[in-house]
């Protein structure tokens with residue numbers, strides 16, 4: 112049986128920080144990101160995992176049976192995604208090693224939905240670490256993108272194709288986990304048209320294209336032999352920088368905003384000498400937040416190069432890890448035991464009196480009841496008390512954070528459901544946060560120790576409703 116598979120909804124996440132090309136110009140005397148005016152920067156406590164969870168949390172997860180996660184250089188994303196979304200019975204797969212990982216993940220989602228009829232989600236996230244003194248570092252940005260596939264999806268797949276040609280000198284991670292490479296464009300100029308021709312109609316003059324974007328010219332140079340420049344849309348890279356695996360998905364989301372029913376759209380992912388091409392027909396518009404460029408063009412927090420180098424941990428990265436302290440140490444077994452609380456605020460509600468306990472308890476403080484229903488808190492609340500931790504007073508686990516990000520805010524948050532927690536503040540100047548400030552929960556890196564990154568909740572001031580932020584999924 113053959114079913115039509117399509118994209119039902121799309122979502123994305125950009126960090127709130129950006130750096131402009133002029134800052135590189137001032138620091139290094141040049142900027143190597145062609146066609147890039149500014150790029151997004153992951154905050155000190157963000158990485159591929161936190162960004163992927165943020166993008167994925169905007170989708171409706173009912174009926175999803177499969178997660179395909181793609182990243183060039185990040186940690187494995189699928190396990191934390193499953194934990195953060197509470198979807199512990201879904202199948203999952205990780206795709207990594209090149210920017211074509213998102214294309215490979217897309218093919219696996221299409222196969223899954225076609226053969227099983229259940230929904231699938233593709234999540235891609237990247238904020239690769241480059242070598243500060245090398246031009247290749249300049250364009251590297253940060254973003255995550257997510258797509259929900261189903262048999263009802265309005266952006267219907269009509270053809271897929273792929274082509275691979277082994278190339279030397281493409282992007283690779285050096286022995287310190289930093290991204291290096293050369294000759295990417297030369298290989299792509301051969302490989303991309305070979306894959307695209309497999310899916311394009313004989314007369315491609317009415318097809319629109321979204322493509323991996325490593326700089327402002329890549330898409331047009333690799334597709335230029337097949338399509339007119341005006342057909343190649345969705346230039347997000349100009350304001351986001353090279354966002355790796357998520358870049359073709361962001362380009363598609365941008366392109367969708369200017370397309371109409373019946374249009375044909377080519378999606379091209381490229382990396383490591385391999386290309387995936389997929390041709391879609393827009394039958395009905397999938398759910399998608401505001402156009403990515405609109406969000407990137409709205410007021411952002413611009414940082415200078417020194418601040419950028421600190422956030423990317425260029426200077427502190429090779430320091431020995433902090434020693435264990437009694438202050439904030441969390442053993443790996445304790446961490447693993449409490450992941451559901453840490454990632455998705457899983458609380459216990461007393462079945463006798465409906466009182467919420469977080470962290471979960473075994474006896475109700477309100478009525479002494481001993482039966483509970485486990486359910487996540489919505490992640491919204493207000494500040495009950497707030498302080499700022501200055502140099503010298505932080506547990507050693509947070510010493511690196513203090514070195515690069517300065518003083519940090521700690522507060523007691525009162526959840527709407529009642530419980531209170533002590534938590535770090537993020538994405539704000541802590542001195543701007545007052546008692547009663549409305550805050551919302553986000554998953555962030557807490558610290559890394561014993562070779563394991565601990566993730567958990569932090570809180571940031573709630574914003575008026577915007578397309579890239581939303582409360583946690585209930």
Ligand SMILES: [Zn+2]
Pocket residue numbers: 461462463464465466475476477478479480
């Ligand atoms: Zn009770």
